[in-house]
Amino acid sequence: MIHHRTSFLVLTALVIVGFAFRAAAPANPPQELTPPSELALMMRAMAAHADSVKAAVNRGDDLPRYPKAFKGLPKAQPTKGMHIDPITFPTFAKDYQNKLGRLYKVKGSERQQAYNALVQSCANCHGTHCPGPLMRIKKMYIAAE
Numbered sequence: 001m002i003h004h005r006t007s008f009l010v011l012t013a014l015v016i017v018g019f020a021f022r023a024a025a026p027a028n029p030p031q032e033l034t035p036p037s038e039l040a041l042m043m044r045a046m047a048a049h050a051d052s053v054k055a056a057v058n059r060g061d062d063l064p065r066y067p068k069a070f071k072g073l074p075k076a077q078p079t080k081g082m083h084i085d086p087i088t089f090p091t092f093a094k095d096y097q098n099k100l101g102r103l104y105k106v107k108g109s110e111r112q113q114a115y116n117a118l119v120q121s122c123a124n125c126h127g128t129h130c131p132g133p134l135m136r137i138k139k140m141y142i143a144a145e
């Protein structure tokens with residue numbers, strides 16, 4: 001008997017906690033009803049990576065670990081029905097990867113410039129594919145002093 005009561009209480013507590021978390025979670029945009037594509041997930045990781053590079057460059061810290069996963073960018077599956085241009089998309093993807101490689105090669109004093117070139121490569125692809133994040137990308141540059 002005591003067992004049943006305990007598990008009922010535990011269950012009630014879990015339900016309450018569950019609701020609390022749901023209420024705290026931000027409302028999802030409509031496209032989140034279907035899981036994000038492989039490409040969309042990679043983009044979120046690329047944006048997060050760029051944000052941490054920016055913070056590191058501004059503080060003069062070491063760069064975050066080199067993100068090997070972004071090698072898969074040219075082949076990542078986009079959202080169903082999204083038009084991916086067979087010529088320009090791989091070209092822009094390669095350009096992003098070149099800028100990423102360069103960022104990790106240059107000396108500290110050239111990192112700001114290399115980071116801004118990386119952000120420019122994001123903006124270039126987004127000029128022709130998926131313009132939605134362009135506003136966010138434009139705010140990612142490190143302003144010249």
Ligand code: HEC
Binds near residue numbers: 040125136
């Ligand atoms: C080669 C082209 C290309 C490059 C380079 C590129 N993007 Fe994207 N990005 C896309 C495409 C296409 C999508 C839409 C993906 C989908 O819905 O499957 C996207 C989606 C996004 C999204 C929305 C992801 C989501 O949650 O749905 C963000 C944010 C984003 N990109 C930021 C960036 C940033 C920041 C960079 C550079 C660090 C970058 N992108 C570089 C093509 C590119």
